Amino acid sequence: MARYLTELVAAAGEALGDDLVGVYAAGSVALGAYQPGRSDVDVALLCARPLPAGRKRELAARLRHEALPCPARGLELVVYRRDVARSGTPEPGFEVELNTGARMPPRVTWSGDERAAADGRFWYGLDRSILHAGGLALLGPPAGEAFADLTTADLRRLLVDALTWWLALPTPPGDEPAAGTEDAVLGACRALVRCRDGGWLPKVAAGRRLVGQGHPAAGLIERAIAARRGGRPPGGAAARAFQRAVRDDITRCYDPFDI
Structure with missing residues (x-):
């Protein structure tokens, strides 16, 4: 490389x-x-x-x-x-x-x-x-x-736009494993960590941070991390539900850079 x-x-x-x-x-x-x-x-x-x-x-x-x-x-x-x-x-x-x-x-x-x-x-x-x-x-x-950073308001808006865009992509119905859902889940993890903690992490590292913090979707996140190593990816319905929840969190989350 x-x-x-x-x-x-x-x-x-x-x-x-x-x-x-x-x-x-x-x-x-x-x-x-x-x-x-x-x-x-x-x-x-x-x-x-x-x-x-x-x-x-x-x-x-x-x-x-x-x-x-x-x-x-x-x-x-x-x-x-x-x-x-x-x-x-x-x-x-x-x-x-x-x-x-x-x-x-x-x-x-x-x-x-x-x-x-x-x-x-x-x-x-x-x-x-x-x-x-x-x-x-x-x-x-x-x-x-x-490179300059975004303002807090612009950052939050673009992250919400990104999650909305991902949610609009076609995904197989139900909760059977679906290719690419691991990236959707871990991308949402990275977005949430950026808003909560103020720093950018790689997708897997962001997922592990949320698991370590006891996130309610820890099981889904761990499955997404395992899929990056060849395991079965999460199902489409579960991934979408997680993305929606993260989008809601980002929309209303408290950001320490606001003060």
């Missing part, structure tokens, strides 16, 4: 030149929770000014899997202007987004304004919040300086 990230930084520099002012590993790589065969590689680039269309196309061409093979399931790359990253905006605000990989549907979006509401516009503000807290700088200043 280290070699791939080094090559990615070099390829991005060749495409963007002096406009490239920062490269940051995010997600599971930055949080020390990367799981080979399961995790994506999440990377954020910072540029000094708005990118012209030609540079966007060149960057996407150099970093797509066919040109720079990604050793993970896929690469999720987002480019932000430096001033957008420092603004704390909850809006997508990106210059270009690239999803590419051997086991990931390819997609390129050329600006944040093109991101459809149905696909979720909450991802980017939350990702920048995670970068602010624990991004790994591969080039440029520390992530805590390069």
Whole structure:
């Protein structure tokens, strides 16, 4: 993975030149929770000014899997202007987004304004919040300086939006094991821990924290954690009920940063 990230930084520099002012590993790589065969590689680039269309196309061409093979399931790359990253905006605000990989549907979006509401516009503000807290700088200043955090109100709103989006996805009826429900449960755990405790944790670590705190859904959370290691995932109905409960908790939870 280290070699791939080094090559990615070099390829991005060749495409963007002096406009490239920062490269940051995010997600599971930055949080020390990367799981080979399961995790994506999440990377954020910072540029000094708005990118012209030609540079966007060149960057996407150099970093797509066919040109720079990604050793993970896929690469999720987002480019932000430096001033957008420092603004704390909850809006997508990106210059270009690239999803590419051997086991990931390819997609390129050329600006944040093109991101459809149905696909979720909450991802980017939350990702920048995670970068602010624990991004790994591969080039440029520390992530805590390069990325501003969200306000408490924006954070809570985006987390509620995220849970609402997940709840709208089709899930098999009943409580038979359903693929992907473990991620839905553990993602909700991470959101709840962020609101309650004020810090971002990897999904499994957030689930374990809630279990250790005696959460009423500890059994469901433990099943979701076990599913990440190959166990049977939780059923769809149970996962949805947990997500709804977490969404309700976040909507009304007391946040120490409010005072």
